[in-house]
Amino acid sequence: MAALANRQDGADGRVVVIGGGVVGLACALRLRLAGVDCLVIDPMHDGQAASWGNAGHIAIEQVAPLASWATLRSLPRRWFGRGGPVDVPRPWSIAPWLWQFLRACSPRRHAAGQQALRGLLADAVPAWRRLLQDIGRPGLLREEGHWVVWESADSERRGLAAWLDGDIGEARATPLADRALAMLQARLDLPLRAGLCFEGSAQVSDTGKLMRALREALLDRGGQWLRAGVAGLAHADGRAGIVLDDSRRIDADRILIAAGPGSRSLMADLGEHAPLIEERGYHLQWRNHDWPDLPPLVFEDRSVILTRFDGGLRLAGFVEFVPPGLPPDVRKWQRLRAHAVALGLPVRGEPEAWCGARPTLPDYLPAIGRSRTAGNVCYAFGHQHLGLTLAAVTADRVLTLLDDPEGASAVAPFDLQRFAD
Known part of the structure; x- marks a missing residue:
């Protein structure tokens, strides 16, 4: 990493990361561990971003991108108005995104996306x-897999076919043991038909603890943190600088845009199109x-997931565009x-x-490039449901991308140029 750490052709040789969510934090921390001066500018308050409110599941089994004909066929029974998790309250407002989603569902693009996603996962x-392990907090990761259960014969049939016949990457799925199913049944009010036990997936012990631990590790190792709004990027002569809401300008040798939904406007400042949308999720936590x-x-x-964290029991779900x-x-x-x-939690x-x-x-792939x-x-940015899952491996790819002139080849499937084709 010496090439990047010693560069002085920018303002001061540092990397400025815009975005303090789990992807931005993981990238900044990995850079700092490699000896790179790093500043994170976070425009959001703790608890707002999806990094804090997700299900805490490291979902390595989610190999198939959601942009697919299978997803389209399932939409009628998954619609919110019929009791499902999917809702598009104002479809006309996101019509261009929906059109590109339909294009991404083609078998060719879906297969290419699945191959690319499989490599990251x-x-x-x-x-x-x-x-x-590098920051001395291995206990934040729990490698105990996860369980999937069904309440009806029809959902069991569909679920088993989807999981056992589909591509689940490095994960492994076996029938949930009768003893485990009986233990669940004793704690719930509704009968369960069957279940699967997934091995290879994981969870974090608590999303809040994870986010605070990453930030503390960054600061303890000399990284910097600035809570500030970003008005945009000033772009001239093939370089960009950061303009804050208070009109201050911050220059850097390198800038990493990892600002979640806000990345769209920042890329637009550079004349580049990032067709991002806000896909909202909800949770309740006791x-x-x-x-x-x-x-x-x-x-x-x-279509809900129940996760026990150190700080409480969280029930999460919904896909709301x-x-x-x-x-x-x-x-x-x-x-x-x-x-x-209804479950009797x-x-x-x-x-x-x-x-x-x-x-x-x-296309339900991240943008890295x-x-x-x-x-x-x-x-x-653009990691959809897999932000937590892919944050650390994205940080590894970003480290290579920043330091190696040939590093872009490793993330070529995730280049935004794919939307210009």
């Missing part, structure tokens, strides 16, 4: 293991509960609460309600 858990210490549990009939600024839909929290009641008191936006591109118009800018 294969190293997702090892990359997290390395990063957390501090007081009697749920045992089990791996994440997916109730596929309800919205334009920026639309208020949260309280019906989603009401639906989650209804699921909790052993929870007490009022839950904390959260809603946050996942940055999602039409170099700007074509500003030579000092790279980017890493």
Whole structure:
């Protein structure tokens, strides 16, 4: 990493990361561990980003991008109005994104995306293991897999066919043991038909603890953190500088855009198109509960995932495509609460309600690469449901991308140029 660490052709040889979510933090920390001066500019408050509100699941089994004909065929039964998890409240407002999603569903593009995603996911858990060991916090990663269960014969049939016949990467799936199923049944009010036990996947012990640990590790090792809004990028003579909301300008040898949904406008400042959309998720979390210490549990009939964290029991779900600024839909929290009641979850008191936006591109692949118009800018965003899963391996790829002139070849499938074709 000496080539990058010793560069002085920019302002001061440092890398400035725009975005303090899990992807931006992991990238900044990996750079700092390699000896690179690093500043993170975070425009959001703790708890707002999807990094804080996700299910905590390291989902290496999610190899097939959601942009597919299979997803399209399943939409009628997965629509929110029919009890499912998918909602598009104002489809006309995201029509260009929806058109590109349809194009990405072609068998050729889907197969190429699946191959590219499979390569990232294969190293997702090892990359997290390395990063957390490097900062002395290996206990934040729990490599105990996860469980999937079904309540009806029809969902069991569809679910088994999808998981056992599909590509689940490095994960392994076996029938959930009768003893485990009986243990779950004793704690729930609804009968369960069957389940699968996935090995190879993982979870973090608590999303809040993880985010704080990454930030503390960055600061302890000499990295910098600035809580500030970013007005945009000033672009001239093939380089870019950062303009803050208070009109201050920050220059850097390298800039990494990892600002989640906000990355779209930053790339537009450089004259580059990033067709991002806000794909919102919701959760309820109870501090007081009697749920045992089990791996994440997916109730596929309800399209929700239940995760026990150090800080409480979280029930999460929904895929809601919205334009920026639309208020949260309280019906989603009401639906989650209804699921909790129907399942008979052993929870007490009022839950904390959260809603946050996942940055999602039409083909459900992340964007990782170099700007074509500003030579000092790279980017890493658009990880959709897999931001937590792919953060550490993305950090490894970004390290190579910044230091190696040939590093772009390793992330070629994730270059934004794919949307210009």
